[in-house]
Amino acid sequence: MKQENQVAVHPLAQFAATLKWGDVPEAVQRKTEDLWVDWFGSVLAGQSARPVQSITRFALSQGPASGPCEVIGQRTTTSPMMAALANAAASHVAEQDDVHNGSVFHPAAVVFPPAVAVAQSIGASGEQLMAACVAGYEVGIRVGEFLGRSHYRIFHTTGTAGTLAAAAAVGHLLGLTPAQMQHALGSAGTQAAGLWEFLRTAADSKQLHTAHAAAAGLMAAYLAKDGFTGAQDIFTGPQGLAAGMSTDANPAKLTDGLGTRWATAETSFKWHASCRHTHPAADALLQVMQQNNLQPADIAQVTCHVHQGAIDVLGPVVNPSTVHQSKFSMGTVLGLAARFGFAGLHEFDVHFQSPETVAVREKVQMVLDAEVDTAYPQRWIGKVTVQTSDGRTLHGRVDEPKGDPGNTLSRQEITDKALRLAAYGSQVPAEQARHAVARLWQVALWPRVTALLA
Amino acid sequence: MKQENQVAVHPLAQFAATLKWGDVPEAVQRKTEDLWVDWFGSVLAGQSARPVQSITRFALSQGPASGPCEVIGQRTTTSPMMAALANAAASHVAEQDDVHNGSVFHPAAVVFPPAVAVAQSIGASGEQLMAACVAGYEVGIRVGEFLGRSHYRIFHTTGTAGTLAAAAAVGHLLGLTPAQMQHALGSAGTQAAGLWEFLRTAADSKQLHTAHAAAAGLMAAYLAKDGFTGAQDIFTGPQGLAAGMSTDANPAKLTDGLGTRWATAETSFKWHASCRHTHPAADALLQVMQQNNLQPADIAQVTCHVHQGAIDVLGPVVNPSTVHQSKFSMGTVLGLAARFGFAGLHEFDVHFQSPETVAVREKVQMVLDAEVDTAYPQRWIGKVTVQTSDGRTLHGRVDEPKGDPGNTLSRQEITDKALRLAAYGSQVPAEQARHAVARLWQVALWPRVTALLA
Structure with missing residues (x-):
């Protein structure tokens, strides 16, 4: 009832809820657009992979026959959660999606898919979408850094921290208050999962981890909007994320340079198609x-x-x-x-x-x-x-x-990479892909986020 | 590719895939029916709780407008995953659902909801449903025992082990081969989550944990049916569940008395509605x-x-x-x-x-x-x-x-308890609830699982 007054809001929740696109420095805005176009190549590159097709079939079977959200590259629409499942699964297949070095976290795969789905669902503007994605990047990267190396030894940080990143991005789009954002992060953190064990037999779990993170984080944000509460301190509480899943967690990382240090801009593009x-x-x-x-x-x-x-x-x-x-x-x-x-x-x-x-x-x-x-x-x-x-x-x-910030890709290299990936993994005609990428560069000017592949 | 031949199947996956209702001793069959009717009271008791209503609203907004699966007590139908989300959320509210003492695990809340939804979706018989639920109980309880007390100190075992229990039950219904069941358990285990931190501020996560376990486990089983692979040894692998989430895991517990010791029958009913x-x-x-x-x-x-x-x-x-x-x-x-x-x-x-x-x-x-x-x-x-x-x-x-196995409830007491809970938490008319419970006792004779509240 009085939750909003009684509970001190964590600075990370406060930041994620209140960030505005205009507060993001121009260079970081441009970098966010770079990451966005780069992601589009990855989501198309993953379309034809067997594990992605399994997850997409499952998602479409559980959702409505049509809906406000695009299953990218599939000529199908569905609900936000199901689109997030399918698109996040596709985004992390080709091993070409972006990575933040310090957190060993792949933000694009878990931030853009749920954010695009929700933006399409609520009719958000491109600027709102981009601001939400910056919130997702800044939260996810800091949670990954917080959980540390001991976490990454066992857990796929993109799956775990990714759940909170997805919640932050979706929560920002849904206009959560800071206290609601804290609840969303609590509900996301208590669903955070993803173990590296699948690598030993080359199993398909990597796609499941991004799909799960995107969908679970999205659910956490929608629930918070509806008054559903989560742990007050999912990060450092005695039965929280660090207690359960890390032995070297560093709480200072959660708030490191919030609003001045832009972790989004530290994100690297992948050049080789490998780990x-x-x-x-x-x-x-x-x-x-x-x-x-x-x-x-x-x-x-x-x-x-x-x-x-x-x-x-x-x-x-x-x-x-x-x-x-x-x-x-x-x-x-x-x-x-x-x-x-x-x-x-x-x-x-x-x-x-x-x-x-x-x-x-x-x-x-x-x-x-x-x-x-x-x-x-x-x-x-x-x-x-x-x-x-x-x-x-x-x-x-x-x-x-x-691909690292000090050795980054030009916009032409990003465009070429995205088109290469689209041609590699999807049935999207080359001309349509070129047109889509050209439009994507203008995202911040869109009055309303509609289908990326018109 | 050659996955089925190359990989040794874990005895627990073998057991969960091949268990037959006829192999279950009669006393355990009757106990399973007892637990089934007892669960029905709990799912109705939780209907009106605010967190359950939030999760149900979300599930219905993401699924189809109607479907083969009942949202129990809500006069609504949807897809299997969404019904599992809503019904599992409701099952663990009233603190009256069953508990297995040794694993500190509440099986009913995470086994029956996904199993019923899938049984309704595929038209399984009552016997198939009951066999699947025994598979879910036997797997979930053993995983809980395996993860041990160190796990329970931080993690809500019903959320974590519950994901594997749900996968086992649904996988059994879907007719997974032993190798597919192993993949399903791998995909479930890598989504296993649930932290106790929410208790500190009495947040709503308990309902999210059962909902998440049921939905994630269901997804794992459907994906396995479609050829999606999971870790070979999600339990004791160096980056598996025990490595990440326990310090006193006991692998012997995973297979303890499989086929001779019936953990399902060790499950306790809760009688008083108190600690x-x-x-x-x-x-x-x-x-x-x-x-x-x-x-x-x-x-x-x-x-x-x-x-x-x-x-x-x-x-x-x-x-x-x-x-x-x-x-x-x-x-x-x-x-x-x-x-x-x-x-x-x-x-x-x-x-x-x-x-x-x-x-x-x-x-x-x-x-x-x-x-x-x-x-x-x-x-x-x-x-x-x-x-x-x-x-x-x-x-x-x-x-x-x-309520403990040596001092169990009579069928009359279970019926009375279920009707009390139904009257307490749901809008279901008393006569309809009485009729439903009378039918539920005959579950093993049902040629096909249809709506529990006709």
Whole structure:
């Protein structure tokens, strides 16, 4: 009853509820648009993947036959929750969606799908949508940073922190008060889930994690709007997220620089179509090969000097049997990069098991590196030592892999990437995709969010 | 691809997929029917609670305008997932649903709602429904026992283990192969969630936890049916449930007595509508009063010989000011039991503060008892010493509180309880509820599961 007065509102809930697009610095606004267009490529790239089709079939079977929300690329509409399920599942397939390094969190996949669905449902403006997405990014990234490395060792942060990110974005669109936003974050946090165990047998859970986060977070926000209450301190309470799912949680991260530090702008684009943990080493290897004019056959051995997280996630994958699994194989990624200068979706599909790729793969090893590990996750340093077949020892080092804020993509590169992804994974005609992407760049001017693929 | 051959199927998945109603001993079959009718009372009792109404409104707004599945007590139908959300939310409100002591897990709330929805959707028989629910109980209870006390300290086991219980029940109905069942349990486990933090501010999350478990588990099973894969070992894998959410997990519990020990039959009914710590003493007092034909006015003093946990939880509640608080007042519970032979929802609402109840309440004290404390929590012994107003000293002792397997409810008592709960919380006319309960007892004979409230 008096909840609004009795309970101190957490600054993160306050921020997420009250953020305005006009308060977001222009550079961050432009970066948000970059992330938005980049996401559109990923949601289309994932359309044809079997796990996505399963989740989409399920979502459509449980929702209304039509509704206000677009199942992107599917010529179908449904309710907000079901559209969020399907679109979030699709967004995280191609391993090309964005990533925030410090939180090891992929915001686009869990923020844009529920936000777009709700914006379409309530007729929000493009500016409202973008502001809500910034709220989602800022919340999700900070929750991921808060939960820390111990959390990420077991839990897929995009699934867990993603639930709160989705709630923040949807809650912002629904106009939640700060106290309601706190309830939404409480209801989201108590549904936060996602375990890495699926990687061991290359199971489909990754798509389920983003779908679940988007749908559960969306539900949390709608419930809060309807007066449903959640924990007051889901973050640091004695039976909250940190107590249950982290041993190194840092509460200061939750509010770090709120309103001055824009975590959204720290988000990286993915260039190679693989697990982000492989990118620094791939770029460092490419540097060595380009500077020394090496061919794949010149490589006798590659030692990747990596952070512990890379070993945890990639280490179990020694002989990948599926394309998806091969994206978590450091050796495969380096093999494709060495051969093609880039490990893209097409390169994985066609060449992940070819003898030339496997030949490089088998020469790649990972070792823990103190400098790289200490810098991680704030900085993802790429360091490789290459032994050449003629006996040289060469060192490569990249301080920011391509796509990171200091080595970012141009708008033309983002457009090209989005169109490549659309062509790769969806049935959307090229001309329609080009038209859609051109429109997406203007999102902040839209009076009303309608279908992205008109 | 070769998943079915490559992967060893966990015995629990094997059991959940292949269990047949005919393999269930007759006594366990009858107990399952008891639990089924008992659950029906709880789902109706929760109908009018504000958090349930919020979740139901949300579910109906996201699903189709009508569908094959009943939103029980609401004269509305929808899709399986949305019906599971609404009905599971309602099932765990009145604190009268069943409980398995060893796992501290409330199976009915997360097993029956998704199973009934799916049975209605696919036209399963009553026998198929009951077999599926036994699979759900056996899985959920064992997962709860496996996750252990360290898990329960932070996580609401009914929300976490409940997700797997729901998946097992729905997966059984969908006819999953053992390998598919394993995938379903993997997809359920990676969505398992529910933190106790909400209790600190009496927030609404308890209803969200059962709703989420039912819906997420249902989704996991449908996806598995469609070929969607989950972790091979979501239980004990290095990034699985135990790794992430328990420090004292016991893998032997997962398969303990599978097919010979029927955990379903160990499940307790709740009789009094109060904190379970009050039940043993209330039953012991009723024994003394019945055996000696006492009236409340004959009581001069009641000393309850209790375990430390009862003193910890109930001790602070000396002058309860709300109905909810009075359910944690030993004196109030004994006062209502003495007056009405039973402390039910209605008795609390109307009489928790009436002078006759308070008169007994003020004569009740608790003292720590070594025997009772040592037996706890395996056995909940009730011991009271009663001083009568005519100077007698009488002793009561109950080794199993009413509702436990050794002191279970008769079918008449279960029927009466269900009808009491229906009248308490729902708008369902008494005659319709009586008719429905009479039909529910025949569930195993139903050729097809249709609406429970015709």
